Amino acid sequence: MKNITIEQTDMTFQCGDGDTILSAGLRSGLGMPHECTVGNCGTCKFELIEGKVEVLWQDAPGLSERDRSKGRMLACQCRPVDDSRIKIRLDDACRLVHPPRKIEAVLSGTTDITHDIREFRFQSDTEASFIAGQFALINLPGVIGPRAYSMANLANEAGDWHFQVRRVMGGSGSSVLFDRLNLGDRVGLDGPYGLAYLRTEVKRDVVCIAGGSGLAPMLSIARGMVAAGMTPETNLHFFYGARQSRDVCGEEYLKSLPGFDQTIFYYPSVSSPDDGWNGRTGFVHEALQDVLPGNFADYEYYMAGPPLMMRASVELLTGHHHVPLGQIHFDSFF
Ligand SMILES: Cc1cc2nc3c(=O)[nH]c(=O)nc-3n(C[C@H](O)[C@H](O)[C@H](O)COP(=O)(O)OP(=O)(O)OC[C@H]3O[C@@H](n4cnc5c(N)ncnc54)[C@H](O)[C@@H]3O)c2cc1C
Structure with missing residues (x-):
């Protein structure tokens, strides 16, 4: 166990062996800004004032050359070797309601959703605590x-965790999930993380935008809205962006929710149309322009998918339609 002191506040928290500074801080209830937690986004940068850390991924893309030359580090990629003193931005809005926990879970079932997206269901001994829209870290054997x-x-007391994963060509983690993990195999889960979760207290109509494997958290948001009794008062407009007709998915899950086609609306679009597709074409954020009724600033937005899609959507919403950034919650799937 190492003590980490935050320079600006003199507050100290403990970091367990093998834990990163980010995870330990969030486990201790600190509001540490974070997005991807896996080295890509750079949201959790900090400066080491005193002490020593081990850097887990030296080339993590979340740091620029300038960051490196200024001695900045990523809290999600550093484990303390000694008691340390760090300078990091804290924000109460980034405190997690359910502090992340490390648990073990067993693969209990799988279902193919498309030719390259599969649902993996895991079972843990303890309850599955999270808010709709959050994510977990999975430690996979050999990765x-x-x-x-x-x-x-x-969230559920039975300990069920459902993930929907897209197979990435040459990807080491998704390959293990698709090709090597068998029913009954154990993995390490660590979570929940993430700030793009459902705000049940907000009364605005909701827009979900999912691209590719971004389906999972948006489905959780849709299910969460129904479970929290937000629908039928609140409408949900669910946009799904796929590359080709065979990639289109999500509708059957939404159809099983009460209010489908009355208060829950599904709009798929395909960016590289093929013969099998006669629906909307183009990028998913373009579909928004064509379809969404009324003033864009009247909605609450949840989005997940590839970073380019996230950037284009945020630009459209904030730049062209003056939607306040506080009404947009997203995770880029690096
Ligand atoms: C918040 C968030 C939520 C996500 N949710 C989903 C989801 O619901 N479904 C889905 O299909 N995908 C999701 N992803 C993407 C997913 O995490 C993987 O990036 C994707 O499955 C590809 O992983 P891979 O191992 O197959 O590919 P690889 O190319 O082998 O690995 C890609 C990722 O692994 C990490 N990585 C690579 N090298 C190292 C290293 N040396 N040390 C440490 N880390 C390394 C990086 O984060 C990198 O982006 C999400 C990503 C994020 C950030």
């Missing part, structure tokens, strides 16, 4: 570093 996957289901 360096954890992989982030969003839960598609809702």
Whole structure:
């Protein structure tokens, strides 16, 4: 156990062996800004004032050359070797309601959703605590570093965790999930993480935008809205962006929710249309322009998918439609 002191506040928290500074801080209830937690986004940068840390991924893309030359580090990629003193931005809004926990879970079932997206269901001995839209880190056998996957289901006492994963060609984590993990195999889960979770207290109509494997957290948001009794008062407009007709998915899950086609609306679009597709074409954020009724600033937005799609959507919403950033909650799937 190492003591980490935060320079600005003199507050100290403990970091367990094998834990990163980010995870330990969040476990201690600190509001540490974070997005991906796996080295890509750079949201959790800090400066080491005193002490020593081990850097887990030296080339993590979340740091620029300038960051490195200024001695900045990523809290999600550093484990303390000694008691340390750090300078890091804290924000109460980044405190997690359910502090992340490390648990073990067993693969209990799988279902193919498309030709390259599969649902993996895991079972843990303890309850599955999270808010709709959050994600967990999965440690997979033989894979360096954890992989982030969003839960598609809702929190439950039975310990069910549902993930929907896209097979990435040459990807080491997704290959293990698809090709090597068998029913009954154990993995390490660490979570929940993430700030793009459902705000049940907000009364605005909701827009979900999912691209590719971004389906999982958006499905969780949709299910969460129903479970919290937000629908039918609150409408949900669910946009799904796929590359080709065979990639389109999600509708059957939404159809099983009460209010489908009355208060829950599904709009798929395909960016590289093929013969099998006669629906909307183009990028998913373009579909928003064509379809969404009324003033864009009247909605609450939840989005998940590839970083380019996230950037284009945020630009459209904030730049062209003046939607306040506080009404947009997203995870880029690096
Ligand atoms: C918040 C979040 C939620 C996500 N949710 C989903 C989801 O619901 N479904 C889904 O299909 N995908 C999701 N992803 C993407 C997923 O985490 C993986 O990036 C994707 O499955 C590809 O992983 P791979 O191991 O197959 O590919 P690889 O190319 O082998 O690995 C990609 C990722 O692994 C990490 N990584 C690579 N090298 C190292 C290293 N040396 N040390 C440490 N880490 C390393 C990096 O984060 C990198 O982006 C999510 C990503 C994020 C950030």
